[in-house]
Amino acid sequence: MTQGIRVLMGGEVRTVPVADPCETVLEWLRRTGRVGTKEGCAEGDCGACTVVLGEERDGRLRYRAVNACIQFLPTLDGRQLITVEDLKGPDGALHPVQQAMVDAHGSQCGFCTPGIVMSLFALRHEAPGADRETAMDALAGNLCRCTGYRPILDAAAAMGTAPDAFDAREGATLALLRSIRRDGALAVETEEGRFHAPRTVDELAAVLVANPDATILAGGTDVGLWVTKQHRRLDPVVFVGEVAGLATIVEGPDAIDVGAGASWTDVMPVLARHWPSLGELLRRFASVQIRNTGTLGGNVANGSPIGDGMPALIALGATLVFNRGGERREIAIEDHYLAYRRTTLRSGEFLERVRIPLPRPDQTFVTYKVSKRFDQDISAVCAAFRLTRGPDGTVTDFRAGYGGMAAIPFRARGVEAAVVGRPWGLDAVTAAMAAAQAEMSPIDDMRASAAYRRMVARNLLLRFHHETRGHVARVASHG
Numbered sequence: 001m002t003q004g005i006r007v008l009m010g011g012e013v014r015t016v017p018v019a020d021p022c023e024t025v026l027e028w029l030r031r032t033g034r035v036g037t038k039e040g041c042a043e044g045d046c047g048a049c050t051v052v053l054g055e056e057r058d059g060r061l062r063y064r065a066v067n068a069c070i071q072f073l074p075t076l077d078g079r080q081l082i083t084v085e086d087l088k089g090p091d092g093a094l095h096p097v098q099q100a101m102v103d104a105h106g107s108q109c110g111f112c113t114p115g116i117v118m119s120l121f122a123l124r125h126e127a128p129g130a131d132r133e134t135a136m137d138a139l140a141g142n143l144c145r146c147t148g149y150r151p152i153l154d155a156a157a158a159m160g161t162a163p164d165a166f167d168a169r170e171g172a173t174l175a176l177l178r179s180i181r182r183d184g185a186l187a188v189e190t191e192e193g194r195f196h197a198p199r200t201v202d203e204l205a206a207v208l209v210a211n212p213d214a215t216i217l218a219g220g221t222d223v224g225l226w227v228t229k230q231h232r233r234l235d236p237v238v239f240v241g242e243v244a245g246l247a248t249i250v251e252g253p254d255a256i257d258v259g260a261g262a263s264w265t266d267v268m269p270v271l272a273r274h275w276p277s278l279g280e281l282l283r284r285f286a287s288v289q290i291r292n293t294g295t296l297g298g299n300v301a302n303g304s305p306i307g308d309g310m311p312a313l314i315a316l317g318a319t320l321v322f323n324r325g326g327e328r329r330e331i332a333i334e335d336h337y338l339a340y341r342r343t344t345l346r347s348g349e350f351l352e353r354v355r356i357p358l359p360r361p362d363q364t365f366v367t368y369k370v371s372k373r374f375d376q377d378i379s380a381v382c383a384a385f386r387l388t389r390g391p392d393g394t395v396t397d398f399r400a401g402y403g404g405m406a407a408i409p410f411r412a413r414g415v416e417a418a419v420v421g422r423p424w425g426l427d428a429v430t431a432a433m434a435a436a437q438a439e440m441s442p443i444d445d446m447r448a449s450a451a452y453r454r455m456v457a458r459n460l461l462l463r464f465h466h467e468t469r470g471h472v473a474r475v476a477s478h479g
Contacts, residue, residue: 003190005077006180008054010086011169013180018074018188021195022227022234025051025076026068029083036084036114037068040143042228044070044221044290045376047142050115052122054080056177061170064265064292065122067141070224071293072217074188074195075239078181080173082166084114087121089165097121100159101152108146116142119288120156128161140375141287186242194236201245202326204350207238209325212348214238218261219293221286222302246297246352255358260297260351267296274359277366278312278384284369285309287376300333301351303343303408308382310337310409312367314401315384318356324349340407362396363388364468368460372447379404380448381456385464387424395419395428400461405442405453414439415461429465433458 004015016028026049029037040048044067051068053076054061063082087095094102097120107113116139123130123138130138135156136149144152166173185207186197196211198204208214215234217223218241226232240246246261249270256274258267264282268291272279285308286294299309300320310333318333324346333354336344345351359365367384371377382404388397398416403409418431442453 003188005074005186005188007076007078008080008173008176008180009082011172011176013176016073016076018195019190020192021072021074021188021190021237022193023073024069024224024228025071025073025081028073029068034083034085038111038114039069040112040115042069043225044287045141045143046112047115047119047139047287047289048112050118050142050289052082052118054082054173054177056174061174061177063122063125063166065119065138065141065289066293067289070220070228072195072220072224072227072237072239074186074197075217075220075241077186077197078177078242080177082118082121084117087117095121096162096164097124097155097159100155104151104155104158106147106151106155112142112144112146116144116152120159122288123156124159124161124164125166130156132157137283138288141289186239193234195239196236197239197242199242199244201243201323201352204238204240204243204246205323205325208350209348211236211238216240216301216350218295218298219263219290221290221294222298222304240350251358253358256356258296258354258356260301260353261295262297264291264294264296264299271356275312275316275365275367281308281312281367281369281382284371284375284377285379296354297351300336300354301343301345303337303341305340305406305408306378306382306404307409308369308379308403311382311401311403312384313354313356314409314411315367315386315399316356316365317386317399318354320351321353321355322346322349323352328352330355334401334409334411337408337410360388362390366464366467368463370456370460378447381405381453381460383457383460385461387464387468389424393423395422395424400432402440402457404447405440405457407443412436412439424465424468426465429461432461436461 004017038048040046049069050065052063054063188195196207214236217237217239240261246259248259250257268282299307314334321330364387369379370381371379384401386399390396398419400412400415414435415432418435419428422428436458442450444450
């Protein structure tokens with residue numbers, strides 16, 4: 001067991017003692033004097049706490065913006081941490097991103113500015129010369145109450161693409177990161193709790209069998225809130241972010257095999273290539289910071305009824321592969337959810353992979369998100385449909401998944417049965433809408449009433465019919 005981690009900061013390797021494995025990176029930074037990083041929401045929404053992590057990916061240095069407020073300190077082990085204090089030059093000169101913010105008058109009160117600067121820093125390195133729409137996506141997780149976003153977007157356009165000091169040091173940075181890479185698992189034990197970071201699937205399986213009550217930590221986009229908002233003590237924590245075999249994405253002849261530890265940032269382009277509608281959904285359901293750390297597997301295994309990934313995966317016919325001590329079982333995703341926050345996950349078991357059947361030429365897939373805001377908002381209704389038609393236009397298979405409406409994401413089997421075996425016409429869709437009315441018992445909450453949710457659930461079926469029949473063009477709206 002160790003009480004310290006190794007982190008690259010300011011061009012130097014630092015050994016950082018860990019007093020509490022669930023202390024967040026934000027808390028640690030501010031406790032140790034790096035107060036440029038701010039706390040706004042402590043739940044990964046506002047972006048004021050944005051920092052950048054650097055790590056080696058495919059032989060090059062990759063920079064990704066993350067929310068320090070929900071990132072646990074031990075997850076930094078073996079990585080580079082960049083905060084706003086690191087951007088200035090040795091003579092105090094501003095970084096090109098900072099200078100662009102000054103020139104474009106992109107800062108007013110300044111509270112949110114460090115997080116915005118760090119998001120733009122990551123964008124400049126990962127997508128140099130990005131267009132305005134890409135910059136808007138990169139900043140969707142950074143809220144600004146004072147300035148408004150036009151001057152900030154002007155700064156994004158003006159920050160340039162010329163190599164900076166971080167580019168010049170890339171070779172040396174990679175060498176330092178390789179020097180602190182661990183050969184084996186990380187294990188931290190303090191008076192406040194225990195933290196395990198296994199490196200292989202077999203090690204992960206063994207740790208969870210030995211600690212069946214452990215909290216599994218992936219991106220921390222939900223688990224982090226258990227600590228910052230609910231003040232829960234998590235002991236032990238098992239971090240899956242170092243398990244290489246859990247982050248792979250394999251495209252086979254019939255299905256995509258996605259490791260449960262693969263981040264949404266890595267999964268998104270693969271899914272979007274096969275299902276463009278799903279790619280558009282994923283742009284909206286989280287910020288870049290959340291997609292950089294949050295995982296498809298965490299979204300699925302956690303079982304939140306407002307997770308936007310599940311309705312699409314239900315409609316696509318995805319299956320889940322679970323592992324307990326090396327013994328595996330596979331179930332349909334819709335069978336995994338039993339009640340609010342209750343799933344089929346067994347003691348000592350973890351989700352290892354998600355298998356998603358590839359599309360066929362006779363299939364049409366669409367997913368819809370209805371929310372009050374376009375960016376980074378919780379769905380009032382999320383729906384996904386996969387339609388399979390025969391040569392004569394008869395529906396041979398129909399799958400419908402819904403989320404944001406009830407205690408669990410669910411498969412609407414009554415809706416499906418109403419259209420299978422019928423021509424894909426208005427009569428079939430009318431029957432499906434009637435089935436939705438009878439089958440669904442949505443909730444009332446601050447996001448929408450039950451009556452509204454039921455109406456939207458029906459009308460999305462009609463919209464899908466119109467779009468697949470070619471009667472109307474794609475509608476740009478909050479849907």
